[in-house]
Amino acid sequence: MEIAFILSYPRIVPTDGVVSQANTWKKGLEKLGHTVTLINMWEENNWKQFDIILFFGFNEYMQDIIKWLYPINPHIVVAPILDPNYSLIALKCYSRWGCNKLRLNNSYHALRSCKEKVKLFLVRSRYEKLYLSQGFGISASKFRIIPLSYNVNPESFGNEREPFCLHISLLCDARKNVKRLIDASVKYNFKLVLGGILRNEQEKKLLDSWIRDKPNVTYMGYISYDTMLDLYKRAKVFALPSIYEGVGIVALDAAVMGCDIVITRLGGPKEYYNNMAVEVDPYSIDEIGLAVSQLMQGQTFQPDLRKYILENYSLKNISEQLEMAFSIVL
Secondary structure, three states, rough: EEEEEEEEEOEEEEEEEOHHHHHHHHHHHOOOOOOEEEEOOOOOOOOOHHEEEEOOOOOHHHHHHHHHHOOOOOEEEOOOOOOOOOOHHHHHHHOOOOOOOOOEEEEEHHHHHHHHOEEEEEEOOHHHHHHHHHHOOOOOHHHHEOOOOOOOOOHOOOOOOOOEEEEEOOOOOOHHOHHHHHHHHOOOOOOEEEEOOOOOOHHHHHHHHOOOOOOOOEEOOOOOHHHHHHHHHHEEEEEEEOOOOOOOOOHHHHOOOOOEEEOOOOHHHHHOOOOEEEOOOOOOOHHHHHHHHHHHHHOOOOOHHHHHHHHHHOOOHHHHHHHHHHHHHH
16 A cells, blocks of 8 residues: 555654654554655645545644545545543534634634545544544544554563652643652652653753752653663653543553553543553542552552553554554545
């Protein structure tokens, strides 16, 4: 198959999860013998040559392109990458608010407006499917759940575990909930190691105010791939108590490297662990702290968790699921 990948919005940060997902899928499909083209809109593209045209994300820009493309090549697939932090009722209102004739629009209304021209929607969890099907009125037959794969080399797995909790993210992004994780580490007295990007000077000052005079918390700055692997091999626990999250690949990577996982109860990430991670209310410092503490003190889901992820979320496994989904469109 010849497959086109289109990003619906520009890449802003180096660790963009959507770009990472697209690049991983590209690599996996190419290993199966397919050709994947990352579309550059400055170049001339022969749209008829593609068996599949796959959009990542959704907005008004995507709506306009799909309406233009559909008469040329109707084999259009969308991976919406919807990470909602609001109710289904609110989503229904957002998606219905707009009028194309008056050019009144928003990204949710745009998706609803072009849904009939999309052959298939690829979602990462049952949670995402629920929001899309009920929020946009999309038929259940137009969905395929394609989980994300882990992104690390699991052969570098380490057996020796040290008593610290690891967290890697955009640390001052409010949805990552790092302030409550820090407060939980102080209240329940466990060592916490933080790594990730701070996007500006204000975020540096904010993180410094959170960790000042907290000797049990260590900030390691931006984490290189090799350093990240080393931390995954050593950490006893990886915590991702996000307010909302699509999947949380960092936690999936940590799990396949042998860490026990504390994961948010909200959204789709918990679906990936087959009840072998401790789920927490991200708004509760006590639930976060107790969950990390019980894993630090000996409770573990490893090595069964690692085995489950190796069997279900390898790149080969996910790429074959993608291949099967595309064959349905064709």
